[in-house]
Amino acid sequence: MNASQGPAVDRSALRPPQPAPDVDTAPFWEATASGHLSICRCQQCGLWLQPPLERCRRCAASTAFEPVSGDGTVSTFIIQRQPAVVGFFDKVPYAVALVDLAEQPGLRLPGRIVDIDPDDVAIGMRARARIDALAGGDFHLPVFVPVD
Ligand SMILES: [Zn+2]
Structure with a gap:
């Protein structure tokens, strides 16, 4: 049996990786x-x-x-354009950044930048953490929302 002829899988419904x-x-x-x-x-x-x-x-x-305040600035980022992470296939393209938190220089936290076209994300832009539910379990994780 050819695997490509198997039943269609709704890849957007797959469970994203969970924290441990x-x-x-x-x-x-x-x-x-x-x-x-x-x-x-x-x-x-x-x-x-x-x-x-x-x-x-x-x-x-x-x-x-x-x-912490959750306020910070984008230190660096990538734009994920390929559906490479299970549970996030339906979210591409999206930006993942390292955000410098305001509390201390070099205090960096990774997170997706949401509520913005990923092509508009820029190094140095201000962002604020928001806690969102992570699909597929009971965890919540920070994402970052641009602050103008
Ligand atoms: Zn100390």
Whole structure:
């Protein structure tokens, strides 16, 4: 039997990859589940740490998650034009960016840039995090909306 003659599959209905929280990242996902964006921060010197660490890379003190504004600027981005990621086939083309959060230079978070034509996304543009439900499970994740 030729596989290309099998039943049609609605690729837009496939489940996107889901986060796999561990001891370091669970607080991030707990925050997004309640509609907030929180980032790991040193409890001694105040350094924000993304990705999260158990101990501060600058002073080795303990860390905890704290809310951030979600405001930032696009540091760099790509435009995904091919349906390469399961669960996002129906969203191409879309922009995925690294956004510099306002709390600290170089504090970067990845996310899709939404509510804009991807060809209008530009490095340096201001954006604000919004917490959206991720299809196919119970997780919520940040996306970024342009701010004019
Ligand atoms: Zn520190």
